[in-house]
Amino acid sequence: MDTDTILRLVREVPDHDGFPLVDDLHARFDVLAAAHPDRVTVTRIGTSRLGEPLNAYRIGSGSHAAVVVGGVHPNEPIGSWTALHLAETMLGDDPAVRDLDVTWHIVPTIDPDGMRLNEAWFHDPHDRVFYSRHFYRPAPDSQVEWTFPNSYKSVYFDQVLPETLAFMRLIDDTEPDLLVSLHNGEMGGVYYYLSEDLPDVIDVLHAVPAALGLPLDTGEPEAPYLRELAPAVFAMDGTEQAYDWLEELGVDPGEHIHGASSAAWALRHGALCMVAELPYWSHPDADDQTPTDESYADLLRRCADELGRSGVELQEVLDQASPMLTIDTPFLEGSRAFIPMLAATPETDRARADREPADRMATVAERFGCEDLVRCFRLRYGGMLLRALEAETTAGTASAPLRRLRDRLAERYALWQADAVTEAAPIPVRKLVGVQYGAILACASHVSDATTASSTSGPALAGSTRPGGS
Template structure:
């Protein structure tokens, strides 16, 4: 590493390499970078969250061609905040690229991140992760925009991001995501030549499996393993209500920019890279559908015991539980009718198994948080039932071979992938 690189790391370091930073730690690191390199860095608050938390942007260098990096779009994916810090460090280690400016938004959803913060101090076990788990309902995720036909106004965080896109007109937008279980993959709003090869090399370097048949991209074009291109409006085949065309990813396209959504797992499941035909699709997918259906049915029976007056702190949890309970039966039907009779890869069947274990695990974990402040025999029984579903989900994921990916490996890959995407787009 150069002397400049050592100074950057010394100035920015705010957390141990085996930990994710909190949003406050990430912003503090950014402030130190700005103070250390005032000639190259500018730090500003570009808006506020629904609860009034600041959204902080670090800009590095000047130029007409801009790269916008969005950290923390999903609060249960802390790698994005960590990678945003690492990327700012890496850009400052390199000489300025003529005519190119970098803009790093450290966390798009700081309110959601605050509901997950309890896990970040460690230990970073799966059981403890789900004790502090929160992921908002779709209409409360800032990267997803409401339809123009009466879908309600955009979230304040969404307006901040679309405003930045309009201001900066990025040639490349990178959204830093993570998956709890599975493999790494990249989703693009349009093809980016040469990125797939560099992405795959980075994944291999980090000892992370490449997800070659991702559930998140069912029905999408895949020009190379682990690389997916978002479909035209209405062309996707998922039952989930996310529409890529109604997102801040696609919004960048109005200025000619391309978006790369970069996913990296916390716990790797190596079978997601297996392209061989699965020998028992009907049995395996049918069992996954049955698991998902029975656990969700049990959790739906517990929801009436959650306090309806959850308030500002737990209202998002209650809405997220309700949303997932409404969506899951559609997923069960999709697995039973659309997947069981089809020839599928080991990778695709494994993603179905992950979904079947993960979704009830998420719902049960958030429900346990909602039930934590109430009592009585019925609530105690509900907590025991939800706790058993959490334990069953964790055991099921263990059986799929889930293994922890060190934070450093996650962050290093994601930062490399952003730099590779920039190289491919900027030339």
């Protein structure tokens, strides 16, 4: 499939208002399966922690297996529409799509329990304040994406979740040539993770957002140790590189690294792995490479101090509230995991700031990325802590001191919300889906074409910390 065809297909993605609720998403896939009983096979791969069946939908009969899984982080629902659009087009009449030599195994959402806790904002994903106030993200050891088995130096992790076990089983049963874990970010521009340095794929990954009028995110990367293959395209190196970087920095890696990712598991089968990270909101500073008058080291220290102060404030509220809390909600579990991480993260940023050249000026994109990370994390985890406290006030179990503590946090949170109002512009959902869909097609086409070429001309290409990141 050539680039022009991929760009045509991404421009044809229909628009949507918001994101589908879990029941609606499952119903849509079941309608597809019922309408095409000879072309769709539904297989139950597991059960969620709250008893939800986890199904994979097999479409096509190509010689290359592709696994596409949504909801790996339940606050990232762009992939819900992407998974559905992929299934619909693979069952459609466009020969360019149907001729891909791929068998698709699509999981609409692998964490339906967690996704339900975000549904309050799905109808209006463009309001960042509303989104953050109703945000939920599982604690790291309760995230499907980051609870695959891991053993490296001092880290040993085997607390595999039921949903992760289902994901592992699907990967092992299909031995995929391609794995796409459907993620998204929040603010800025488009960026990707890719398990191989593939210039033909990277060219398309750049062309797709450009065709849709979306910027690449060329500012501060999600983690400072990432290897950049091309602008806004990072190598999917795994936890080993993160561990070694933290160790060399003098920070205990065991405090930051636990489970491995789905990509690490799929690489055992030689899969090409790809993640497309999309923002809900774009900002003109996201790809502005103009130097500022602030050194990069000073920027790191300034944002580390601000994030640390926010983490201390939230920790104080959590510590005071804990003896009065009687309901052990997922919001409380997440707060107890993420808030201490907010307070600890500045140590890492200050340590790496000391190693930066004093005369290296930060770019506008880097300044925006660092400053918005502070806004993002205190909105996310302040909102989750508020939800934990409100579980008590709503249930009628909150004492008077707990209600006052909740009111105090709400006042502080309102100031953070006001600070988060920027020039950010909401992005039409069809463009976000288009980027993920185009990236999937680019990788699927590469997998098919590389193997076809190998049969005639030689060997094919083989598969070669921050809290709450993708």
